Amino acid sequence: xxxxxxxxxxxxxxxxxxxxxxxxxxxxxxxxxxxxxxxxxxxxxxxxxxxxxxxxxxxxxxxxxxxxxxxxxxxxxxxxxxxxxxxxxxxxxxxxxxxxxxxxxxxxxxxxxxxxxxxxxxxxxxxxxxxxxxxxxxxxxxxxxxxxxxxxxxxxxxxxxxxxxxxxxxxxxxxxxxxxxxxxxxxxxxxxxxxxxxxxxxxxxxxxxxxxxxxxxxxxxxxxxxxxxxxxxxxxxxxxxxxxxxxxxxxxxxxxxxxxxxxxxxxxxxxxxxxxxxxxxxxxxxxxxxxxxxxxxxxxxxxxxxxxxxxxxxxxxxxxxxxxxxxxxxxxxxxxxxxxxxxxxxxxxxxxxxxxxxxxxxxxxxxxxxxxxxxxxxxxxxxxxxxxxxxxxxxxxxxxxxxxxxxxxxxxxxxxxxxxxxxxxxxxxxxxxxxxxxxxxxxxxxxxxxxxxxxxxxxxxxxxxxxxxxxxxxxxxxxxxxx
Numbered sequence: 001x002x003x004x005x006x007x008x009x010x011x012x013x014x015x016x017x018x019x020x021x022x023x024x025x026x027x028x029x030x031x032x033x034x035x036x037x038x039x040x041x042x043x044x045x046x047x048x049x050x051x052x053x054x055x056x057x058x059x060x061x062x063x064x065x066x067x068x069x070x071x072x073x074x075x076x077x078x079x080x081x082x083x084x085x086x087x088x089x090x091x092x093x094x095x096x097x098x099x100x101x102x103x104x105x106x107x108x109x110x111x112x113x114x115x116x117x118x119x120x121x122x123x124x125x126x127x128x129x130x131x132x133x134x135x136x137x138x139x140x141x142x143x144x145x146x147x148x149x150x151x152x153x154x155x156x157x158x159x160x161x162x163x164x165x166x167x168x169x170x171x172x173x174x175x176x177x178x179x180x181x182x183x184x185x186x187x188x189x190x191x192x193x194x195x196x197x198x199x200x201x202x203x204x205x206x207x208x209x210x211x212x213x214x215x216x217x218x219x220x221x222x223x224x225x226x227x228x229x230x231x232x233x234x235x236x237x238x239x240x241x242x243x244x245x246x247x248x249x250x251x252x253x254x255x256x257x258x259x260x261x262x263x264x265x266x267x268x269x270x271x272x273x274x275x276x277x278x279x280x281x282x283x284x285x286x287x288x289x290x291x292x293x294x295x296x297x298x299x300x301x302x303x304x305x306x307x308x309x310x311x312x313x314x315x316x317x318x319x320x321x322x323x324x325x326x327x328x329x330x331x332x333x334x335x336x337x338x339x340x341x342x343x344x345x346x347x348x349x350x351x352x353x354x355x356x357x358x359x360x361x362x363x364x365x366x367x368x369x370x371x372x373x374x375x376x377x378x379x380x381x382x383x384x385x386x387x388x389x390x391x392x393x394x395x396x397x398x399x400x401x402x403x404x405x406x407x408x409x410x411x412x413x414x415x416x417x418x419x420x421x422x423x424x425x426x427x428x429x430x431x432x433x434x435x436x437x438x439x440x441x442x443x444x445x446x447x448x449x450x451x452x453x454x455x456x457x458x459x460x461x462x463x464x465x466x467x468x469x470x471x472x473x474x475x476x477x478x479x480x481x482x483x
Contacts, residue, residue: 317411
């Protein structure tokens, strides 16, 4: 009997060690990828080692950790779905026994824990540490900056807890809730605060994703070569070269003539625009026939199909919510991995769901940087400050942490939310979930209609302007034509 108990303890110990090793390897891969991304956009500093360089390096490591956690949050639901389908397809395979419900549940808890840690501790610390200089009268150095940062973090924590305390007291005014305000810091404050943050992330996704879905067509159109129908590229190249030579000649003349120097800035901008057009024409000319005539239509059809399927699934989920309230997103304390498929069409539907979730995440990031409010956070290669990188990491963390909740709320997948992701208070509110689905479907449809009808509206506007310009009462024919 004692030997059986020892064997069970050994098995539990080995399974725990195996899960820790797998989690560490997955996070190490995400950390390396995040480090490569941040170093690609971070502004290059001098080689000499000083106090600011050390502070920048520490902040960069914290940003890399945050970006890795964001990647884990994005891949959390796809990894769980594909793991469930693999265990259903190969239930007795010895080599995939490590893929179990305990590992999946542990990953969800770790991502939730690290998301809270990055959002409320690491990123505020990185920002205050970067901006700190030490208290007045104290000796300058790293210790003084660390002390000022911790004091700022303490004051910020008091401010946030005070705001949450006042908000919860206004919402729940009964005696039991008032007593819990003084005692349950860990069980009440932090889940309530993270629930509010998740709701804000969901609203941010609701604002960014429809814009990004329509913006994706423009972005892919800029990355790919459009089909050239009835276009003479050689003639266009010849015209561009003539314009470039003429501008270069004007610039050479302005360098020797002091009267033309004030207009040189405008000429340089025109020259840059012409060189950009020449680069695009050279790329069009070098592109192969299949890339110009086949790849672009296929990619556009894939984007259109992905957007249409997303809107269709959301509309279907709205019908489910109206018919059956059990369609509300819910959490699961005990993950039932490998026992039943949550997809009607099995592996095919699971793959489609994973592709749609990643597509929605990419679209939300594109839409986030397309909004005028957040355009200042757009990273530039080798020229992005650490403050901007911190803002980007916080924004991506909020978006990625809300992605599993949004995917389940919109009915993209039926996989139940695990860990703290299923404990959000607003997930059980029928009216909030229904309004979220309706807003997503309506706003996405309006953005797509606006996107695909913009060319028609521009042509109609040009036609109206041309008709008005041709109507020149009291002016000779030559003046009308010149006008």
